[in-house]
Amino acid sequence: MADCLFCKIVAGDVPADIIYESDTAVAFRDISPKAPTHVLVIPREHISTVNEVEPSHERIVGSLFSAARQVAEDEGLAEAGYRLVMNCNEGAGQSVFHIHLHLLGGRRLGWPPG
Numbered sequence: 027m028a029d030c031l032f033c034k035i036v037a038g039d040v041p042a043d044i045i046y047e048s049d050t051a052v053a054f055r056d057i058s059p060k061a062p063t064h065v066l067v068i069p070r071e072h073i074s075t076v077n078e079v080e081p082s083h084e085r086i087v088g089s090l091f092s093a094a095r096q097v098a099e100d101e102g103l104a105e106a107g108y109r110l111v112m113n114c115n116e117g118a119g120q121s122v123f124h125i126h127l128h129l130l131g132g133r134r135l136g137w138p139p140g
């Protein structure tokens with residue numbers, strides 16, 4: 027998607043602090059972190075929202091969790107705990123329309139989210 031910020035990060039056209047890459051997923055630090063560790067895990071393929079996820083995406087979407095698990099381990103969060111969040115559409119806070127898992131950790135996380 028020519029107009030998509032996260033497609034541009036995947037393509038290397040917009041710089042990002044990339045900390046993990048696989049054939050299907052890329053993880054990089056959020057530009058405006060909401061926790062000591064705040065990483066975004068995205069598919070290389072453009073999928074706008076969870077509403078567009080199809081059965082054919084299952085391998086790709088599953089790989090986001092494998093990526094998140096590895097990042098959490100690398101960041102030293104696996105034992106203490108961390109949160110994975112995927113917002114869908116504006117009402118839930120989605121502002122970039124290329125699906126992404128937020129990986130948040132390094133502080134106590136309240137529940138439920140606001």
Ligand code: 5GP
Nearest residue numbers: 042054055056057058113119120121122123
């Ligand atoms: P959303 O609001 O869609 O759930 O999450 C989008 C996230 O992308 C936000 O946490 C925001 O800080 C982050 N973000 C927006 N623009 C950029 C950017 O150019 N680079 C990086 N690394 N993160 C960004």
Ligand code: ZN
Nearest residue numbers: 030033072124
């Ligand atoms: Zn995209």
